[in-house]
Amino acid sequence: MSAELLQYILTGLTVGCVYALVGLGFIIIYNATGVINFAQGEFVVLGALLFYTFLSLMHLPLAVALVLAVLAVAIVGLLMECLAIRPLRHAPVVTPIIGTVGVSVIMRGLTRLIWGPDAFPVPAFSGEHSFFVGGAAIQSQYLWIVGLAVLVLVGVRLFFDRTTVGKAMQACAINSEAARLAGISVERMVQLSFGLSAAVSALAGVVISPITFAAYDSGTVLGLKGFAAAIIGGLGNGMGAVFGGLLVGLLENLGIGLAPEGAAGFQDAFAFVMLVLVLFLKPAGLLGKKRTEGV
Numbered sequence: 001m002s003a004e005l006l007q008y009i010l011t012g013l014t015v016g017c018v019y020a021l022v023g024l025g026f027i028i029i030y031n032a033t034g035v036i037n038f039a040q041g042e043f044v045v046l047g048a049l050l051f052y053t054f055l056s057l058m059h060l061p062l063a064v065a066l067v068l069a070v071l072a073v074a075i076v077g078l079l080m081e082c083l084a085i086r087p088l089r090h091a092p093v094v095t096p097i098i099g100t101v102g103v104s105v106i107m108r109g110l111t112r113l114i115w116g117p118d119a120f121p122v123p124a125f126s127g128e129h130s131f132f133v134g135g136a137a138i139q140s141q142y143l144w145i146v147g148l149a150v151l152v153l154v155g156v157r158l159f160f161d162r163t164t165v166g167k168a169m170q171a172c173a174i175n176s177e178a179a180r181l182a183g184i185s186v187e188r189m190v191q192l193s194f195g196l197s198a199a200v201s202a203l204a205g206v207v208i209s210p211i212t213f214a215a216y217d218s219g220t221v222l223g224l225k226g227f228a229a230a231i232i233g234g235l236g237n238g239m240g241a242v243f244g245g246l247l248v249g250l251l252e253n254l255g256i257g258l259a260p261e262g263a264a265g266f267q268d269a270f271a272f273v274m275l276v277l278v279l280f281l282k283p284a285g286l287l288g289k290k291r292t293e294g295v
Contacts, residue, residue, distance in 0.1 A: 003135025008253045010133070014142040016249025017149035019271075021204035022226025023233065023241035024156065025197040031173040031236055032193035034093055038100045039080065040201055041223020042107040045216060047073045047202025048209035049111060052120045062125060070202045077198025081191045089190075104223075111216040119215035125207075145207045152203060153242055156196075160238075169193060201226075228271040232278045234285030243287055248274060 022044060029037045047069050054065035084103050088096045129140040160166035171179040172189045180186050204222075205214075212218060225248060226241075233244025252270040278286060 005254075006134050007136040008256075009250065010136055010138055010142070012250035012253030013246055014145050014249070015253065016229075016246035017146050018204050018208045018222070018245070019225050019229040019248050020242045020245025021149055021152060022201055022222055023229035023245050024153065024238060025201040025204075026227055026230040027236060027238055027241050028156075028193050028197040028200065030230075032169060032190050033085070033096070035085065035096045035100065036227070037194075037197065038097065038223065038227075039104040039107060040197070040226060041219030041221070042104050042111070043073050043077065043198045043201035043219075044205035044208075044222050044226075045111060045214075045219035046076060046107065047205030048122070048212075048214035048218075049115050049120070049205075049216070050202075051206045051209060052122050052214040053115075056120070056122065066203075066206055069206055070199050073202035073205075074195045074199040077194040077196075078191055080198075081194035085194070086187065086191075108216060108219070115214075115216055117216065119213040119218075121213055122209040124210040139211070141207075141210045145211075148203065148207050152200060156200070157238065159196075165189075165192070225271045228275040231275055231285060234287040237285065237287050240285055240287035244285070247286075 022040060025040050025043065026037060029035060029040075050069040050072050051065055054060045054068050055062060058065075060068070080103055084099045085096050088099055124139070124141040125144045126140045130137045131140070131143075132138070160170055168179065168184045169189045169192065171182070171184060172186045176186050179189075204226075205219075208222075226245070229244035229248050230241045231244070232247060233240025233242065248271045251274060255270045
C-alpha cells in the first residue's frame with residue numbers, strides 16, 4: 001500500500017469518527033421521539049465555540065474547558081426540548097422536525113451575533129506533533145479524535161445496556177405507553193435524550209475544532225454529513241451510525257484523493273451521493289432495522 005493511499009485511509013477514518021458521533025446524536029433523539037433533529041450541527045458548532053472561549057479567551061485548563069463546553073451544550077439541548085419540542089409533542093411528527101429547523105436557524109444567528117463571522121483557531125490538545133506510520137503522517141489531534149470517539153461510543157453503549165436510566169430510555173423508545181404504566185417518566189427520558197445527544201455532538205465539535213477551526217457556519221455541513229451517516233448505517237441503529245460515519249469519512253477522502261484533478265471542490269457531495277445510492281438500494285440502511293415506536 002502506498003503512503004499516499006494510507007494517508008487517505010487514516011484521515012478518512014479519523015474524520016469518520018466525528019461523523020459517527022454526530023450521527024449517534026441524531027439516533028439518540030430519533031429513538032426516543034421519532035424526530036430528526038436538524039439543529040444537531042449547531043450543537044457541534046456551539047461546542048467548538050464555547051471550547052475556544054473557555055480555553056483561549058478565559059485560559060482555563062484544557063480538561064476544564066472541554067467539560068464545561070460539553071455540559072453547557074447539554075443544557076442547551078435540555079432547554080431546546082422544553083421550549084421547542086415538548087409543546088409540539090401532540091402535533092404531527094413533521095411539526096417538531098420543522099421546529100428543529102427553526103431552532104437551527106436561531107442558533108446559527110445567535111452564534112454569529114455573539115462570536116462574529118470569523119473562524120477561530122483552536123490549539124491542538126497536545127501540540128502540533130505528527131507521527132508517521134508507513135510513510136503516512138498522523139497528527140496528534142487525530143489520536144485524540146479517535147480515542148475520545150471510541151470512549152464516547154463505548155460509554156453510550158454501556159449507558160443503554162447497563163444503567164437503569166439507559167434501559168428506561170430504551171423502554172420509552174420501544175413502547176412509551178407501557179413505559180409510562182411501569183412508572184417511567186417518558187417526558188423526562190425524552191428531555192434526557194436531547195441533553196445526551198447535544199453533549200455527544202458538542203464533544204465532536206470540541207475534538208475537531210483544532211483541525212477545522214471554530215466558526216459559526218460550519219455546523220450545517222457537519223450536521224448533514226452526520227445525518228447521512230445515520231441514514232446510511234440505518235436510522236435507529238447506534239452501531240449503524242458508527243459504521244455509516246466511518247464509511248462516509250473513508251470513501252469521502254478516498255474519492256477526493258483518487259479523483260481527477262479539479263474534483264476536490266466536490267468533497268462535500270460524496271456523502272450525499274452515497275446517501276442517495278443507499279436509499280435506492282437499501283432504504284432501511286446498510287445495518288438498518290425495523291423502526292420501533294417512539295413518543
